[in-house]
Each structure stands twice: as structure tokens, then as C-alpha cells.
């Protein structure tokens with residue numbers, strides 16, 4: 001089997017990434033669908049347990065939503081996950097340390113809050129932080145009691161309540177709080193400290209972890225049959241048979257029915273997928289010829305814009321000449337539909353609102369992440385809608401002990417995150433090994 005290293009190289013040369021069908025093994029113990037954080041960790045664990053496996057990845061690269069782009073700005077920049085959340089307990093932390101990655105603790109804050117285009121006073125910012133802490137507590141209490149919309153916990157006394165709700169909802173959980181189950185809020189791992197940023201990129205860390213695992217790239221799974229013995233996995237490169245398969249596709253990909261199941265998914269599984277739609281977080285990196293004007297490295301800026309069109313900027317991470325804009329939730333979907341130019345214009349106009357002509361002084365170029373339309377993600381990460389907090393259990397539950405599901409949305413802890421996806425991969429691999437024993 002070809003490894004992804006060779007195929008990535010061919011990809012870089014612009015060569016066809018089609019893997020000849022005969023290079024897929026015809027029969028293995030376990031097929032892992034997807035080489036993102038969950039799939040790679042599942043594969044790693046299954047190999048440790050002595051299983052014969054095949055990892056099938058639709059894209060021409062591994063990592064999935066962990067992706068460091070070093071081409072656009074000539075420096076590594078995470079287009080997918082960037083913060084290593086819950087770092088004291090995250091499976092990637094020891095790897096990052098062992099491999100000498102450069103780590104920087106950073107918690108996104110309301111330190112640089114602008115209201116109506118004006119930087120707020122230190123008192124207002126302190127008040128905003130208190131409102132934020134208060135909202136967290138209220139959300140936790142609400143979630144423990146009821147599976148209702150997280151927005152129920154917002155107080156709505158003044159504009160600070162709205163801006164804090166955006167910061168807490170769309171910018172963190174990738175959905176507006178009226179679309180998030182308060183109970184599911186308790187499962188989320190986004191922003192659980194300690195939070196570390198990685199200079200060389202979280203995506204490159206995940207890719208390095210995956211380096212040792214043979215992956216068939218550009219191999220899209222189209223159908224999984226589990227009606228006979230074992231499973232039959234049909235791809236654009238041929239068909240494999242296995243005892244069991246682990247599907248790690250996002251709920252966006254599952255909902256779009258990119259994989260057909262035979263027999264069709266039972267109603268409870270379809271309900272689980274529908275109860276966990278993808279949220280969206282989109283990044284708008286802006287490059288300048290000079291870094292650290294107005295703000296220092298790793299400082300935060302949050303601009304409140306009318307109509308929940310708020311934008312957060314991570315300033316000059318690792319002294320790079322980049323301001324990384326973030327939009328989330330409904331507004332991120334709206335901007336994604338409008339396209340890259342609109343998004344970059346929006347981010348630049350936001351800077352002009354705050355900094356006047358300074359915003360244009362050193363501007364070089366901008367970019368916009370495209371997870372909304374990426375056919376193998378179709379969003380950023382999943383959040384349970386109000387009333388559907390138990391959907392994660394349904395998503396995790398295997399079909400006939402043959403088709404298993406793993407990934408950020410299935411994570412036993414810290415859902416939505418890359419570390420949570422890794423845990424889900426490991427736990428699912430162990431579950432599979434038990435079934436096969």
C-alpha cells in the first residue's frame with residue numbers, strides 16, 4: 001500500500017492522487033474511514049492491539065480538520081484546530097513536548113473589547129469578564145437541570161450580554177446559543193484551559209502523529225454494507241471486506257449522505273445525526289508587512305458589530321505578521337455563502353472601524369477558511385440542538401456490533417475538539433478489539 005507521504009509528495013507535484021484499486025488490501029480486520037485525529041488514533045491503537053487494518057481517506061492528505069497551511073502566507077498557520085485545549089490532559093500535549101513543538105499558553109479574552117467601534121474602558125472590560133463568568137455559571141446550572149436552548153441563560157440587560165453571548169457561543173461552540181442545547185454545553189471541550197497555541201501548527205502535530213500509519217489517500221468511501229457477515233466497504237478505488245469498520249466522518253458528511261449504508265441507517269441513528277448538526281467557525285487571516293502595530297503578539301481584539309456580526313482577532317500569534325480574524329455561528333455561514341472577497345472585506349472594514357486608516361497601512365493580503373463548503377467536513381464541529389443532548393450517545397452506538405462511529409462529535413469528553421476526537425478514536429478501537437476478541 002502507498003503511504004500518505006508518497007502521495008502527498010505526488011500531490012505537491014500535481015500528480016493524480018488516484019490510488020490503484022489493487023493496492024487496497026481486499027480483506028482486513030478493521031477498516032477505518034477517515035484519517036483525521038479520531039481515525040489516526042483509532043488506527044494507532046488497533047495496530048498496537050495487533051489488528052490488520054486499512055485506513056481510507058477521501059482527501060489527498062491526512063489530518064482532516066486539523067490542517068496547518070504553510071503555503072498561503074509562507075508560515076505555518078492553522079486553518080482548522082489551533083488551540084490545544086485541556087492541555088494538562090490532552091493526548092497531544094506529551095507528543096508536542098516530546099517532539100519539541102513551540103507552545104504558548106493563550107486563553108481568548110475580552111481584553112481588547114470594542115463597542116460601537118471604540119475601545120472600551122478597563123472598567124467596562126472587567127465588567128464584560130464578569131458577565132462572561134456569570135454566563136458560564138448560568139449555562140452550567142441550566143444544563144444540569146434542563147435540555148433547553150443555551151440562550152435561555154442570557155440575561156439581555158445591555159449590549160455586554162449580547163457581545164458575551166457571541167463570544168461564548170459562535171466564537172467558541174461555533175453555534176448561536178439559541179441553537180445549542182444547554183445540557184450539551186456541559187460536554188464541550190472548546191476553551192477548557194489550559195489552552196496552548198502551537199507555533200508549528202496543531203495540524204502539523206496531528207500529521208506527524210499520523211506519519212507512522214499507512215493511509216490510502218484519495219480513497220472516498222461511498223457505501224458500507226453490513227447486511228451479511230462483517231462489512232463490505234465500497235470506495236472509488238475498489239471494495240474491501242472487513243470484520244468491522246469505524247466511521248469517523250463529521251456529522252455534516254453523514255447528514256449529507258456521502259456514505260450510503262446498506263441496510264439504511266435505523267431511525268435512531270438518523271435522529272442522532274440530525275440532532276448534532278455542524279456549527280461553523282471561520283478564520284479570516286490578514287497579512288501585514290509589519291507585525292505588532294497597535295497590539296502586541298497574542299493580544300485579543302473583539303469588535304462588536306450590529307446584528308451579531310462580531311469578529312474576534314488573535315493578534316500577531318508568535319510575532320507573525322498576521323491578524324487572525326474569527327467569525328462563528330449563523331454569521332459565519334452567511335459570510336461563507338458570500339465568499340472569500342466579502343469575508344476579507346468584512347474583516348478589513350472591521351479593522352477600519354476600530355483603527356481608521358491605520359488598518360490599511362501595512363496590509364498585504366487576506367484569506368478565508370472554507371470548511372462550510374469543504375465536502376469532507378461541511379462545517380467546523382457539531383453541537384447538539386436544544387432537546388437533543390442525548391444525540392451523542394446515539395451517534396456513538398454501533399450498528400450490529402459491526403459499524404462503529406468515532407470522532408469529535410462522539411468524544412467521551414471534550415467534544416468538538418481535536419483532543420476529544422483522539423480519545424474517541426482510542427476508546428472506539430478498544431471497544432472494537434473487545435468485540436472481535
Ligand SMILES: Cc1cc2nc3c(=O)[nH]c(=O)nc-3n(C[C@H](O)[C@H](O)[C@H](O)COP(=O)(O)OP(=O)(O)OC[C@H]3O[C@@H](n4cnc5c(N)ncnc54)[C@H](O)[C@@H]3O)c2cc1C
Pocket residue numbers: 033034035036037038039056057058059062063064065066079080081082083084085219220221222248249250253258259281282283369371376377379380381406407408409416417418419421
Ligand atoms: C476552523 C476550526 C477551528 C477549530 N479550532 C479548534 C481548536 O482550536 N482546538 C481544538 O481542539 N479543535 C478545534 N477545532 C475542531 C477540531 O479540528 C476537530 O474537532 C477535529 O479535528 C475533528 O477530528 P475528527 O477526526 O473527528 O474529524 P475529521 O478531522 O473531520 O476527520 C475525518 C476524516 O474523514 C475523512 N472522510 C470523511 N468522509 C469520508 C469518506 N466517505 N471516505 C473517506 N474519508 C472520509 C475526512 O476527509 C477527514 O480527513 C476546529 C475546527 C475548525 C474547522
